[in-house]
Amino acid sequence: MTRMPYPSGALLLAPLSGYTDLPFRTAARRCGARFCFTEMIDAAALVYARRRTERMLVRGGGEDWLGVQLVSNSAEHIGAAVDILNGYDFDLLDFNLGCPVPKVVKKGAGAALGKNIDRACELFGILAERSRTPVSCKLRILDFKDPEPTAEIVRRLVERGACAVTIHGRLAEDFYSGPVAFPVIEACAAAVDAPIIANGGIMGRGGFEAAKVGVPSAHGFMIARGAMGNPWIFRELADGAEFVPPTIAELVAMAKLHVGEMLRFYGEAKGSALARKIVLDYFRGRGFNGEWRGKAGLLNGETEFMDYLDSAARNHSADYWKTPPVDRRLAATV
Ligand SMILES: Cc1cc2nc3c(=O)[nH]c(=O)nc-3n(C[C@H](O)[C@H](O)[C@H](O)COP(=O)(O)O)c2cc1C
Numbered sequence: 001m002t003r004m005p006y007p008s009g010a011l012l013l014a015p016l017s018g019y020t021d022l023p024f025r026t027a028a029r030r031c032g033a034r035f036c037f038t039e040m041i042d043a044a045a046l047v048y049a050r051r052r053t054e055r056m057l058v059r060g061g062g063e064d065w066l067g068v069q070l071v072s073n074s075a076e077h078i079g080a081a082v083d084i085l086n087g088y089d090f091d092l093l094d095f096n097l098g099c100p101v102p103k104v105v106k107k108g109a110g111a112a113l114g115k116n117i118d119r120a121c122e123l124f125g126i127l128a129e130r131s132r133t134p135v136s137c138k139l140r141i142l143d144f145k146d147p148e149p150t151a152e153i154v155r156r157l158v159e160r161g162a163c164a165v166t167i168h169g170r171l172a173e174d175f176y177s178g179p180v181a182f183p184v185i186e187a188c189a190a191a192v193d194a195p196i197i198a199n200g201g202i203m204g205r206g207g208f209e210a211a212k213v214g215v216p217s218a219h220g221f222m223i224a225r226g227a228m229g230n231p232w233i234f235r236e237l238a239d240g241a242e243f244v245p246p247t248i249a250e251l252v253a254m255a256k257l258h259v260g261e262m263l264r265f266y267g268e269a270k271g272s273a274l275a276r277k278i279v280l281d282y283f284r285g286r287g288f289n290g291e292w293r294g295k296a297g298l299l300n301g302e303t304e305f306m307d308y309l310d311s312a313a314r315n316h317s318a319d320y321w322k323t324p325p326v327d328r329r330l331a332a333t334v
Pocket residue numbers: 014015016017018039040069096098099138168176199200201202203222223224225226
């Protein structure tokens with residue numbers, strides 16, 4: 001019998017390089033996320049530059065479930081990295097077979113490995129044998145129409161011990177754009193006796209409903225870009241029609257907490273550099289003045305960030321309230 005790493009219907013925060021660090025996950029957890037992943041960790045980086053990579057493995061005191069994701073195309077690095085990871089505190093180890101970024105694919109890892117079924121299964125076997133935690137995989141579909149190639153790799157990874165498989169319903173060549181092949185994910189979910197997590201295009205309630213209808217056999221759903229600047233998506237998907245988006249004051253309060261944690265976590269210089277894009281994400285698509293938003297790219301240090309965030313309400317356009325309410329990601333203050 002397959003061990004179930006998540007309850008049925010679980011909503012997962014995806015691994016996102018450059019995003020899902022402890023401050024990002026903390027923001028998502030404030031809005032109800034429970035199953036959260038670290039950023040993808042390169043096995044060689046963990047083995048040869050452990051101190052630099054270790055920060056990605058910091059688990060917060062309030063994190064009751066944490067998944068770690070590894071990427072590599074080297075048996076030697078994977079073995080050594082898993083031995084190191086066995087000394088850290090987390091709940092599940094995921095293997096990345098879907099990253100399409102050239103720097104990763106060039107090394108035969110990520111999506112390149114996901115297309116090389118024999119090698120992917122061989123390397124995943126090392127993970128499964130050596131890991132002290134349950135192991136899972138995350139991959140992309142291999143054909144947009146024919147489910148069989150994807151179902152085959154999923155089946156074989158499950159035979160090798162995958163306790164769950166997340167399927168991103170886009171081809172590697174399509175990166176993050178275009179439609180999601182729900183029928184392929186559904187066929188895979190029906191083909192294996194293991195939990196399949198559907199991923200792709202869940203940016204809000206509409207996308208979630210489409211995913212639920214498209215993949216009725218999904219055990220859970222993974223949210224990625226929909227959580228950037230919008231940790232409330234977890235509350236929105238859980239609450240359905242009852243959901244009330246944040247007010248400007250709540251948006252600013254969340255952004256302040258998130259940025260403050262980043263500055264403490266990374267130190268002021270690195271934290272400032274990383275927090276700029278996070279601030280831009282919070283204020284994207286919510287009716288804030290474009291010129292004001294652009295200034296986020298110049299912020300440095302706690303005082304500048306906090307003063308900037310305090311000026312948000314003054315830089316919001318009244319026209320925003322004229323857009324159809326269904327598209328709004330802000331609630332008016334009454
Ligand atoms: C900036 C960025 C970073 C990502 N980093 C990772 C990663 O580290 N590991 C991974 O498996 N997928 C990664 N992904 C892919 C997402 O986890 C997810 O599969 C993809 O974005 C599709 O979901 P979405 O349509 O909900 O965004 C990344 C995507 C983006 C946009």
